[in-house]
Amino acid sequence: MTGHKNSTTVTPGTAVVIGAGVAGLATSALLARDGWDVTVVEKNSAVGGRAGSLEIDGFDGFRWDTGPSWYLMPEAFDHFFALFGTRTEDHLELVDLTPAYRVFSGDTSVVDVPTGREEAAALFESIEPGAGAKLLTYLDGAEDAYNIAIDRFLYNTFSQLGPLLHKDVLTRAGRLASLLTRSLESYVNSQFKTPILRQVLTYPAVFLSSRPEGTPSMYHLMSHTDLVQGVKYPVGGFTAVVNALHNLAVEHGVTFQLSTEATSIDTANVNGKTVTTGVSVLHGGKAEKIPADIVVSAGDLHHTENNLLPKKLRTYPERYWSTRNPGIGSVLVLLGVEGELPQLDHHNLFFSEDWTDDFAVVFDGPQKTRPSNSSESIYVSKPSASEDGVAPAGAENLFVLVPVKATSSIGHGDAYMPEASASVDAIAEHAISQIAAQAGIGDLRERIMVKRTLGPADFEHRYHSWLGSALGPAHTLAQSAFLRGRNKSRKIDTLFYAGATTVPGVGIPMCLISAENILKRLHSDTTPGPLPEPVPNAAESVG
Structure with missing residues (x-):
């Protein structure tokens, strides 16, 4: 780490990472490269967290990403892979999207937004x-x-x-x-x-x-x-990104325990300091303890602090959250549609003319102009525009994100539950009608072969997301940069945080950066900016 302060304050030993989302995968891989013996515990049965993937029995050929879909800040990905001495193209096949995205605004003409300043x-x-x-x-x-x-x-x-x-x-x-x-x-x-x-x-x-x-x-x-930088698409969707990060972690010796939920972060007092001793988990109905010298929670910060720690050891107790903005919730609608949809491009933004009301219903609650209790400025992705592998021949794959208030009371969808809550289904149906009207696809509803949904309650249940927030706390002034949740506990000397709910913020690139910031913490590196590439491989150094 030439040019960066490198006096290691914690000698590599055992580490437990809570959560196998993007931040957890990235953090575990970097820690393992740094010489740590890393175990990742994940409550769900697959890695990826919010960047998940869904296939449905009986509908062969359809596969949906259930989370992020915009590949932005390409140099953040390039830098992360370079930390391991590799290149992005060694892991991902990227397609440039032209246009970058299509915009439907009220009753105005369709606008295709290009890439490039001029x-x-x-x-x-x-x-x-x-x-x-x-x-x-x-x-x-x-x-x-x-x-x-x-x-x-x-x-x-x-x-x-x-x-x-x-x-x-x-x-x-x-x-x-x-x-x-x-x-x-x-x-x-x-x-x-x-x-x-x-x-x-x-x-x-x-x-x-x-x-x-x-x-x-x-x-x-x-x-x-x-x-300016443009929008790319990783073939295989963000599932390909997740697989690349998972492979890096496994190649560096990380152990994964899936369907294993962390129930508490265990601590002890050593030489006057409170330190982690491990993580208690529940796996297959059996309680177990995994010892660890350090713990990194790459899950939701609110859940970590208020469900996995005793009150006296919480840096961010409930009173802290009472003044925080949880950001947006969302209803996700996953559609398989018969026939082609030339009216839509890969990325599509649908804007209503009542722009202020769109955000008011999300952040302030129900509005008379929004009987569905959802925004009418929605995002629609059609990955089948760029990849054959996400839909059968002659069909299209649609991912629809409808912003709603971050509250689990809106309910859950039917992607992982037997049936959707009435409010989630109503919001989904309203969005389908809006897309059909604004894009001029009069028979859209009749052509839907399969529909599945997720709601805020799914985000709360599956990812322990605070209030069912879809992305993480909003980037307001009071929740940006050093005012956002820090990445190290003030009460426990060896407990760290990564992911969208801590610095630097929401989004896949930010999660990759948060993993790198954990490594900087462990090396007492207080300098800003990316680390030199590549970071030393402890295994090779020992060899």
Whole structure:
């Protein structure tokens, strides 16, 4: 780790990682490479967590990803694989999506959003005269914010504030202060007038589990990822990403115990410090203990703190959560449709004209304009546009995400339960009707061969997600950077946290970065920025 502080504070020994989602897989692989004897415990019967996969008996040829579907920030993946001395192309086959995505907004014409600064500027100019030049300036700022985030904020444990006092931050202090205290909605609306252009630039707030009016405009950096870097698709979906991470972990000697639920994190007092001694689990109805020198919870932080630890050892007790924003919930609708759907591209965003009400129903509760209690700004993925293996010949695969309030009271779907809750089914049916109307697919409902759903209660039950949140806590100002949940317990010296509910935040790239930040913690590395590539392989060093 040349150039990074490398005085190891914890000698590699035994480690237990709770949760085999993306963060758990990535963390376990890095720990094993660093010389740790790693065991991963996962309550479900398969790895992947929210980035799951579903096949249904009787409907051969259909396979749905049940979680993330946007491959953004490609250099985060490239860097993670490079830490192991490999390349992304050694693990994944990526397809460039052109256009990046398709937008349906109210009754307006369909807009295909291209990749590339000049191409995006030309689109904006064709819709709103003068908007092209404004977009180029906007993207200049987005790129600068993106780069400073990579260099100073994302790969940062925030265990010291020194890195935030670097000249790159200080010389931008005024601009950063403005971007952090002004909302994304206000920032965009001050520059662009046409509703659909405003929507394209502010919708990325949803990827941050937030809403435009509550998201700091610092996050306009997201437009750099989709409009400039572009959108790719990993063949095999995010299941292929999960498999790649799982294979890396197994190759480095990680042991996985599936269908094994952590019931408590065990501790002891040693030399005046509280340390972990292991994890108690329930496997096949039998209680067991797995010893460990360190524990990394890559599961939901609220569940970890309030269900796996006694009150006296909680860094984030219930009173902490009473003032936090859980982010968005979602109803997922998985459809197999007979025949082709040329009206849809791979990624599709459906926006209603009542943009404010869409977010109000998600964050404030029921609205008179939203009888379904769900947003009408929804996302539809058609992976069968880019891959034959997700649907039978002559059929299409659709994944529909409908934002709803993060509350398990909305209910569960029928993907893993015998039948869906009435409210989840109603929301799904409303979304199907909306897609049919806005995309002009009049016979969509009649062509549906199979439908399955998930609701907030599924996220709560399957992933212990706080309030059934789909992505993790919203990226508001009070829940970003060093104000987000830290990645190390204040009460237990050898307990760490990774994943979407801690720093740096939600999304697959952030989960990969959170795993790297665990390694930095263990090496007392307080420098910001990505680690040098590759990280040393302890097994090879010993050999």
